[in-house]
Amino acid sequence: GPKVLQIPSHQIIDMGQMVTLNCDPVSNHLYFYWYKQILGQQMEFLVNFYNGKVMEKSKLFKDQFSVERPDGSYFTLKIQPTALEDSAVYFCASRRTGGGYEQYFGPGTRLTVL
Amino acid sequence: SQWGEENLQALSIQEGEDVTMNCSYKTYTTVVHWYRQDSGRGPALIILIRSNEREKRSGRLRATLDTSSQSSSLSITAAQCEDTAVYFCATDANRIFFGDGTQLVVKP
Numbered sequence: 339g340p341k342v343l344q345i346p347s348h349q350i351i352d353m354g355q356m357v358t359l360n361c362d363p364v365s366n367h368l369y370f371y372w373y374k375q376i377l378g379q380q381m382e383f384l385v386n387f388y389n390g391k392v393m394e395k396s397k398l399f400k401d402q403f404s405v406e407r408p409d410g411s412y413f414t415l416k417i418q419p420t421a422l423e424d425s426a427v428y429f430c431a432s433r434r435t436g437g438g439y440e441q442y443f444g445p446g447t448r449l450t451v452l
Numbered sequence: 453s454q455w456g457e458e459n460l461q462a463l464s465i466q467e468g469e470d471v472t473m474n475c476s477y478k479t480y481t482t483v484v485h486w487y488r489q490d491s492g493r494g495p496a497l498i499i500l501i502r503s504n505e506r507e508k509r510s511g512r513l514r515a516t517l518d519t520s521s522q523s524s525s526l527s528i529t530a531a532q533c534e535d536t537a538v539y540f541c542a543t544d545a546n547r548i549f550f551g552d553g554t555q556l557v558v559k560p
Contacts, residue, residue: 342494371547371548373548373550379552380540380550380551380552380553381495381540381550382550383547383548383549386547394547396547429494429495431494440485440497440500441497441548443495443496444494445492445493445494446492446493446494
């Protein structure tokens with residue numbers, strides 16, 4: 339089936355540094371999402387993105403977070419600066435436009451902030 | 453919170469048994485998704501049931517939805533070892549709200 343790729347699979351950085359998580363969505367999808375999952379907890383919505391704009395974001399999407407998809411390349415989540423509480427697995431998802439609601443998820447990027 | 457009662461945290465059954473997982477939600481939704489998440493992987497949609505459907509089947513899976521009680525269930529018939537995963541129910545089409553999930557372990 340359609341696959342969403344995420345790069346890297348694991349990132350370790352020091353608190354205060356910048357990190358960019360990359361997502362390669364399904365090729366004909368136009369809606370993109372980021373979710374955050376802390377170990378042992380439920381997955382939580384961060385943001386969705388369509389037509390070059392953030393459509394909706396949750397309170398977890400702090401000012402230090404930003405998303406973009408320049409020129410149809412990777413859909414990215416940037417955190418600058420990072421904090422300890424940003425340690426989690428971040429999942430990217432995408433879906434097509436139209437009536438289908440299914441979101442396809444990537445395998446996640448495990449971010450460890452030291 | 454989006455959720456009312458939490459899902460059971462863990463279920464362990466023998467291969468061949470049937471199992472049902474339940475969830476309830478607090479806010480209005482037109483669709484309930486059931487996802488499974490295998491270790492080290494992202495969630496994958498396994499069945500989706502809309503508010504105009506009371507029951508939906510897909511292979512050994514059966515989902516029900518009761519909009520009056522805002523609850524949904526997922527049943528797996530004759531569970532197999534490969535059904536071992538975490539199962540989430542989720543609501544809303546666009547910004548998915550996930551429940552806590554149920555860790556299902558199917559033993560041979």
